Amino acid sequence: MAGSRRKAVRRGRPRRGRRHATSGPRFVAAAIGIVAFGGLLLWLRPRQLPPPSLSPPRMVTLAERAAAKAEAEAKASAGAVTAAPAAAARQGEAPAPRRAAPRVAVVIDDLGDSLHTARRVLALEPPVTVAVIPFRENSAAVAAAAVSNGREVILHLPLEPERDGAMAGGGGFLRTSMEPRHLEGQLERDLRAVPYIVGVNGHMGSRFTSDPRAMRTLLTALRARGLFFLDSKTSPESVAGELADGLGVPFAERNVFLDHDPSPDAVARALAVAARVARRTGQAIAIGHPHPSTLAALATWLPAATRDGFEIVPVSALVR
Numbered sequence: 001m002a003g004s005r006r007k008a009v010r011r012g013r014p015r016r017g018r019r020h021a022t023s024g025p026r027f028v029a030a031a032i033g034i035v036a037f038g039g040l041l042l043w044l045r046p047r048q049l050p051p052p053s054l055s056p057p058r059m060v061t062l063a064e065r066a067a068a069k070a071e072a073e074a075k076a077s078a079g080a081v082t083a084a085p086a087a088a089a090r091q092g093e094a095p096a097p098r099r100a101a102p103r104v105a106v107v108i109d110d111l112g113d114s115l116h117t118a119r120r121v122l123a124l125e126p127p128v129t130v131a132v133i134p135f136r137e138n139s140a141a142v143a144a145a146a147v148s149n150g151r152e153v154i155l156h157l158p159l160e161p162e163r164d165g166a167m168a169g170g171g172g173f174l175r176t177s178m179e180p181r182h183l184e185g186q187l188e189r190d191l192r193a194v195p196y197i198v199g200v201n202g203h204m205g206s207r208f209t210s211d212p213r214a215m216r217t218l219l220t221a222l223r224a225r226g227l228f229f230l231d232s233k234t235s236p237e238s239v240a241g242e243l244a245d246g247l248g249v250p251f252a253e254r255n256v257f258l259d260h261d262p263s264p265d266a267v268a269r270a271l272a273v274a275a276r277v278a279r280r281t282g283q284a285i286a287i288g289h290p291h292p293s294t295l296a297a298l299a300t301w302l303p304a305a306t307r308d309g310f311e312i313v314p315v316s317a318l319v320r
């Protein structure tokens with residue numbers, strides 16, 4: 001900048017020289033001096049006065065600082081809340097794993113037949129976890145649609161029930177009579193039939209889940225694949241939780257069935273039970289089926305529960 005001003009001064013000399021060519025050398029020297037002085041003043045002035053355009057950005061900067069300070073204070077207070085259990089644990093006290101929001105996971109079982117039905121389930125907001133039965137007409141397509149909509153998918157694994165007749169017409173069942181190698185082979189085929197899964201829950205399974213030998217084989221195979229087991233608790237005799245804890249398999253357990261009785265009143269009562277369990281214990285897992293009454297109730301209940309302070313989570317978030 002200074003260089004260009006000096007150039008301007010130098011350029012001024014010949015012009016003035018031409019205009020006053022007939023005047024004496026003193027006049028020329030004085031003219032050069034005046035021009036040089038004026039140039040110096042011009043050069044200095046913008047540096048001495050603060051440019052007015054700087055004022056608005058300075059005000060923005062102050063506002064930004066205030067906002068950043070408020071944000072930092074908010075973060076610090078949030079950090080104090082989450083740090084409390086860790087501090088308690090360090091002092092040898094029982095940790096207090098309390099969360100601000102009770103968490104609820106909803107799983108819809110028995111999907112894989114109809115894409116139309118699956119789309120109704122995938123439209124629920126906040127999202128629910130979808131449990132897909134293998135070897136149905138649209139098993140893989142439903143799983144793909146769920147994942148592309150950001151939904152969690154688990155395998156709804158056919159497990160032997162007490163009533164043999166209930167298995168008629170359904171493929172892929174694991175049975176208590178199977179030798180371990182046979183059982184693992186069938187499990188492998190079931191797992192391959194439903195892509196994108198993060199875990200497994202049982203379809204039926206009252207006999208299978210109460211059989212320690214069969215469950216040990218299944219849970220060990222799931223552990224090797226990094227998959228969790230959600231016990232639907234179709235039998236009060238289920239040994240799944242005890243075995244999963246012993247084997248170190250990620251595990252969760254159904255708290256409420258939403259539609260044993262699919263009448264709207266009964267589904268509403270079941271959802272209220274899920275909410276009570278979540279308030280009392282911090283979390284609840286509800287399992288339902290794609291009955292029109294269940295989906296209609298969930299379409300209303302899920303957003304309402306969110307407004308009431310519940311956090312609707314994928315079931316994997318509640319695995320222990």
Ligand SMILES: [Zn+2]
Binds near residue numbers: 109
């Ligand atoms: Zn089922």
